[in-house]
Amino acid sequence: MVRKIAVNVARLVIAMTFILSGFVKAVDPLGTQYKIVDYLKAMQLGTFVPDFLTLTASVLLSAVEFGLGICMLFAIRRRLVSLLALCMMIPMTALTLWLAVANPVTDCGCFGDAVTLTNWQTFTKNVVLLGCVAIVRYRPLDMMRFVSKTNQWIVTNYSMLFIFAVSAWSLYDLPQFDFRPYHVGTNILKGMEIPEGAEMPTFETTYLMEKDGKRQTFDIDHYPDSTWTLIEANTRQLTKGYEPPIHDFYINDIETGEDITMQLLEQKGYLFLLVTPHLGSADDSQFDRINELYEYSRDHGYRFYGLTASDEKAIGQWRDMTGAEYTFCQSDETVLKTIIRSNPGLLLLKDGTIVRKWSHNNLPQLDEEQANKSLEQLDIGHLPKDTTPRKILDIVLWYMLPLFLLTIADRLWAWSKWMKRKEETNKIFKLLRKKKMRKKIVAGNWKMNLNLQDGVALAKELNEALAADKPNCDVIICTPFIHLASVAQVLDANVIGLGAENCADKEKGAYTGEVSAEMVKSTGAQYVILGHSERRQYYSETPEILKEKVQLALKNGLKVIFCIGETLEEREANKQNEVVKAELEGSVFNLSEEEFRNIVIAYEPIWAIGTGKTATAEQAEEIHAYIRSIVAEKYGATVADDTTILYGGSCKASNAPELFAKPDIDGGLIGGASLKCADFKGIIDAWKK
Numbered sequence: 001m002v003r004k005i006a007v008n009v010a011r012l013v014i015a016m017t018f019i020l021s022g023f024v025k026a027v028d029p030l031g032t033q034y035k036i037v038d039y040l041k042a043m044q045l046g047t048f049v050p051d052f053l054t055l056t057a058s059v060l061l062s063a064v065e066f067g068l069g070i071c072m073l074f075a076i077r078r079r080l081v082s083l084l085a086l087c088m089m090i091p092m093t094a095l096t097l098w099l100a101v102a103n104p105v106t107d108c109g110c111f112g113d114a115v116t117l118t119n120w121q122t123f124t125k126n127v128v129l130l131g132c133v134a135i136v137r138y139r140p141l142d143m144m145r146f147v148s149k150t151n152q153w154i155v156t157n158y159s160m161l162f163i164f165a166v167s168a169w170s171l172y173d174l175p176q177f178d179f180r181p182y183h184v185g186t187n188i189l190k191g192m193e194i195p196e197g198a199e200m201p202t203f204e205t206t207y208l209m210e211k212d213g214k215r216q217t218f219d220i221d222h223y224p225d226s227t228w229t230l231i232e233a234n235t236r237q238l239t240k241g242y243e244p245p246i247h248d249f250y251i252n253d254i255e256t257g258e259d260i261t262m263q264l265l266e267q268k269g270y271l272f273l274l275v276t277p278h279l280g281s282a283d284d285s286q287f288d289r290i291n292e293l294y295e296y297s298r299d300h301g302y303r304f305y306g307l308t309a310s311d312e313k314a315i316g317q318w319r320d321m322t323g324a325e326y327t328f329c330q331s332d333e334t335v336l337k338t339i340i341r342s343n344p345g346l347l348l349l350k351d352g353t354i355v356r357k358w359s360h361n362n363l364p365q366l367d368e369e370q371a372n373k374s375l376e377q378l379d380i381g382h383l384p385k386d387t388t389p390r391k392i393l394d395i396v397l398w399y400m401l402p403l404f405l406l407t408i409a410d411r412l413w414a415w416s417k418w419m420k421r422k423e424e425t426n427k428i429f430k431l432l433r434k435k436k437m438r439k440k441i442v443a444g445n446w447k448m449n450l451n452l453q454d455g456v457a458l459a460k461e462l463n464e465a466l467a468a469d470k471p472n473c474d475v476i477i478c479t480p481f482i483h484l485a486s487v488a489q490v491l492d493a494n495v496i497g498l499g500a501e502n503c504a505d506k507e508k509g510a511y512t513g514e515v516s517a518e519m520v521k522s523t524g525a526q527y528v529i530l531g532h533s534e535r536r537q538y539y540s541e542t543p544e545i546l547k548e549k550v551q552l553a554l555k556n557g558l559k560v561i562f563c564i565g566e567t568l569e570e571r572e573a574n575k576q577n578e579v580v581k582a583e584l585e586g587s588v589f590n591l592s593e594e595e596f597r598n599i600v601i602a603y604e605p606i607w608a609i610g611t612g613k614t615a616t617a618e619q620a621e622e623i624h625a626y627i628r629s630i631v632a633e634k635y636g637a638t639v640a641d642d643t644t645i646l647y648g649g650s651c652k653a654s655n656a657p658e659l660f661a662k663p664d665i666d667g668g669l670i671g672g673a674s675l676k677c678a679d680f681k682g683i684i685d686a687w688k689k
């Protein structure tokens, strides 16, 4: 248990880290590309790898991280994914150790610009992650699945589609979430401010001095007298001090070389900055639109500058190529790449605040009417509404919600499958299912007892008792023929069903003393008992005769309570299964499935009928289960599951609960105990226990 918890906690830590790291990289593929280039430069490989390869690597890196995170989260391909994570984390941890020690790149870029870590923090993070990956790799199969194997492909494919779409959209337009210091709404001057009392950087200078051929180093507090000669002074920075979010922004006038940053930013009004870090690789497809915007700004008296890190030659070529008339200024390439992830990209500032940012693919287009209006009158001249909540909602609706719904549907499906399996193997579940599916019946067989008046009185009493206290099962009373019509009058058919104890094996005609199935039906009865052991024994009813009776009963719309059961000798010879099977095969297994659905089976061990000897609940359950299995063999599991099998033989209120609690016992056929209302109701109430 503890081990499982540890594996799953580790797996969630890895998943969340990878997903966050992959997502923020996908949101800003150019930023990740620049970071890759930084690493390559640090390894002296910068010039060998072309831009398209570093950009492809950036997009793939984010997809791999995000994909691994999602696979970890959903426990998809657990062994392979944990191995891949390990293969990724070992070199990553080694690389970040090198970064921490050698410090060739100041920010690792693990989480893009969203979270900035020092190199030692990054190394520590990777050591923790490596530990988690090791735990998961040790026991990958302990990871709990959120979606079943068959649906995992949906999660992986959908996630890959999503992350590539995020990368593509961010590349076409701009990063959908801007974590950099130059996001819309930023006042550049304010971003450059150092608050009062902020920690300042500290430095230490040491002096290498010489006297009489002997050299020694001194600090400022121990600076020696003039007999020493200064050889060399060394200054090193001890602490960084406070660094404002924008600390390296500048704009230089190309012609004069003068820094005009303050002049441009402090001047009130609108300012367009066309940012092109590197003119040689800038996209020139939209130059018409850029020139139109320049003309618009010139017409309305707004300032418009190109800002680049390229030299004058490249600027000249750009002018020749695009017909650009705007003035170019220079700035630092890295700063320009940080300002906007588009080459070129357009910035609109108002009073030093960034109001809008556009990628070259999404430059504003002004129609004639708009071109005549000032920026104050146009939407683009104002800060946009904060679209972050909307973007988050989009991600939730388009990505997280579908996956969540899939997970719920999948879990419900897995749960129903598990329930089904349980029902098939577990007795308690079987019992629950049985009680849900099949009809529970308590039927009384009055046999040759009670005259008409007593019979009607008992029926009335029972009817009233059950109308007042609704039973949890179907109740049937089967009476001698002479009672049927009268009893039918006093019973509420919704509460108590009525049945006969027998019917003829002939349809109609000269059969003195016989009562046909049609006649039974005409009294209002719905059931008939056939095959009772007393009829088989005392009236020589053979399987063939019973077969006829069953056919006629069904033909006349009666449901049949068909009795089977072995004698004591047969039980002692352990032949009970054989006997009941033969009885069913002899009289009812010839029926169609549809006809068989009108049969209620009553298992009555002859040795228990009226003897006071009851089969134990276990004995009864064993043979009931057997009977159900042979019905299943003949008609299939569904019919068998739906068939009601009653127990009969000295069943009383005292033993009924135990018998009825068994999974395959669906009620009772009651003889002696059905002759008194209280006794019979006591058995009926066993279903309430």
Ligand SMILES: O=C[C@H](O)COP(=O)(O)O
Pocket: 445, 604, 608, 609, 610, 611, 648, 649, 650, 651, 669, 670, 671, 672, 673
């Ligand atoms: O039809 C009912 C059975 O023969 C059971 O009779 P019994 O409850 O009197 O034993």
